[in-house]
Amino acid sequence: MASGGVHAGRRRRHRMRNYEMGSYDVAVIGAGHAGCEAALAAARLGKRTLVLSLHLEAVALMACNPAIGGTGKGQLVREIDALGGEMGLAIDRTFIQSRMLNRSKGPAARSPRAQADKARYHETMKRALERQANLDLKQGEAVDLLVEGGRVKGLVLRTGAIYRADAVILATGTFLRGRVFIGESSYEGGPSGFPAATRLALALEGLGLALRRFKTGTPARVLAQSLRFERMEEQKGDSRVLPFSYVNAYAGGLGRENRASCWLTWTTARTHEIILGNLGRSALYGGLIKGVGPRYCPSVEDKVKRFPDRERHPVFIEPEGLSTDEAYIQGMSTSMPEDVQAAFYRSIPGLEDAVFSRPGYSIEYDSIDPLTLGPSLEHKGIEGLFCAGQLNGTSGYEEAAAQGLMAGINAALKLSGRPPFLLGRSEAYIGVLIDDLVTKGADEPYRMMTARAEYRLLLRHDNADFRLTEKAWGLGLASGERHEGFLRSKSGIEGELRRLEATSVSPAEAAAFLAGRGSAPLSERTALAEILKRPEIDYEGMAEIDGARPELPPHSRIQAENLIKYDGYIKKQLAQAERVKGLEGRGIPDGLDYGALEGLRLEARQKLGAVRPVSVGQASRVPGVTPADIAVLLVHIEKRRRKGASRDG
């Protein structure tokens, strides 16, 4: 799989001379949400790091929705933050509206989401990269990788410049061989009018990487001044904004308020009629697009076609920032020609006179099969090559950032000769995300959802710091400020738990409070912790019978409340996770020859041979592998272990 090196540069037109421009420990190709976190993590772990972007205005570009977080994704952001990543800090600095979703649905479903000022988010992240020690952010198009003896050695720019690097992280997003579709027109291009990275795709194929086409899309942007907001329903943010970043939470909050509203409206019968009547002109249905799109984030053509019984679909108008009048039409991504777009958007109440600033479009791009990656996100065929983000078949900024962070950490650890940093499915959504990708693969763009996590009550947005910050501290990714804040917060919460268990009230003291909430009266003196466990009682309201409570910061109140209220459930889920850990801890020897394993079914041999799981736990989740196959595998490993032991003894 070794490449001749700089062939892509030499083959082109006249003879171009390549030249050395410097050497780094880690080079990151792409500075989107994955690339930014990857570069920052590697640099913060002391590695001299280069991060390249095709265009510096595209750094941390929100090419689609101007928002961070959401169901499952909000949890990812809090985990990225607890591990010392940047996304939470950036959105805290640039949000214009923030909301906690699913407040009524239960502790595992609650997820923070914030509208960002898109331009400021980009500037803030770009500034973080510029200020980071050990990190160089440069504009440039990587067109080839240097690979020698199956190991990555660096990369080559279109200009002929060579940068040497011991590890390369690919975070190419939708730029890799990007192709934009608007109706019957299509052209080579990346997101938001930026150029595509086409030569790099050819070079990766030359190195033996199998690339496949995925697609995604975005709606048109409108000018808010052209909308009739009185015909829509206002969606306000929360009155008290909870920060994404724990560092801000420890410091007592953000001190910033919501600055904007979103607006809800609905598609009409006319909208659907226009779309159905013009499907033949849609790039998606006209047959131009071959790539596979995200099932959980469909275009409006898909929605109308696939759910003919739905009379209307919700449409959210979301501001793109405070310094622009542009707004995003959430839920309405499309690949229709511009005239059809204008017609169906204007059939939506409030959008009758809409003026469009940018058309909606679909974009097809190259991605790899994530089964070719190990759990550290290193490619199995090329040593030192890490992959992250949409390239790995995911969709979403948060999913990308999470992988970028892990790829950056693992590239740095590898260069330091340290074992990879892996997270389990019961430790983090990040663990669920990467395990799903490298074990089950992705046949369509993968989006995080709370339903993907079997231990979701353990993986709440509120406790990401309890789960991960000590690990970040151990790695060297948590700042002293973060770590001290965490320890202070932890001891405050633990003290409050003890106090709530030790403090009791008499039936008479609690009578009026309980009656007011339709809760049964007490029969004897009862601990506050016990009362809090009742579904109809919450911590905030209980202040009425708990005059002596300490002043805890908002995020600590949420944590304390969840720990008490759901204590029994949490313990049970912990026990479930613990039971499975036995299999997770049973490593599979490197280079195990599945073909030679007697008793393994053919399908299992092929699947296990392709995935090459690192643990029996991972093996048990490979699709097509049965418990009987796992038993065979376990027996083999144990036999091998015993043989080794008897030889030693």
Next chain:
Amino acid sequence: MIIRDGLRTVIAGKPNVGKSSLMNALLRGPRAIVAELPGTTRDLIEETADIRGIALSLADTAGLHATDDPVEAMGIGKSREALGSCGLVLLVFDLSSPIDDDDIEAVRSLGGRPAIALLNKADLPQRLDEAALRGLLPGVAAVRASMKTGEGLEALEDAIENLVCQGRAAPGESPAVTNARHADLLERAAAELGESLSAAERREAPDLVEIGLRQAWALLGEITGEGAGGDLIDEIFSRFCVGK
């Protein structure tokens, strides 16, 4: 292992109404001895029948009637025992003879258990007052049939399917479990399901209710082998000598 057991179903009725013929028809082949002589079936015969994917554990019983024959009385005693533990009664009547005390006794023995009345011998001249009989069995589906011609069997299967799918007929007694570990797993699974149910009744959030469900599923998976538990290998190595 669990002895495969379906919905415990008792075929009851006074002697010679066609209970054994019904059993044979449901099993699609002769199993019980069928004779013209009343009281031929003295012992309890149990067979498993597959009715549209629903497993019925069928018990053909000795006819319920007053008798002096001690052997027959023993059979009748067993029939009553079977009735006590069953989840569905197929109560058979003879359309060609009028309602008598034994029929009324058979109706009484139902005691509110889910039942279907099978009005047999529809091929013969009718002498049974059908309206009166239906009056004795409020809320019980009645199906006219002839075991001789096969008429009405479809309708009977419809009635069984309806009753089971509506959840009105359910296994009357837990199936036999012969392995202590399985018994323990089943009990723990039942406890988990109970906790989920009460959490749902307290209107807890779905993420909390599902924890017991998931746990019960995992426990049941340890019996069926659908989830390989962490200690599987230790068990294999403790029971068998492998790899020496």
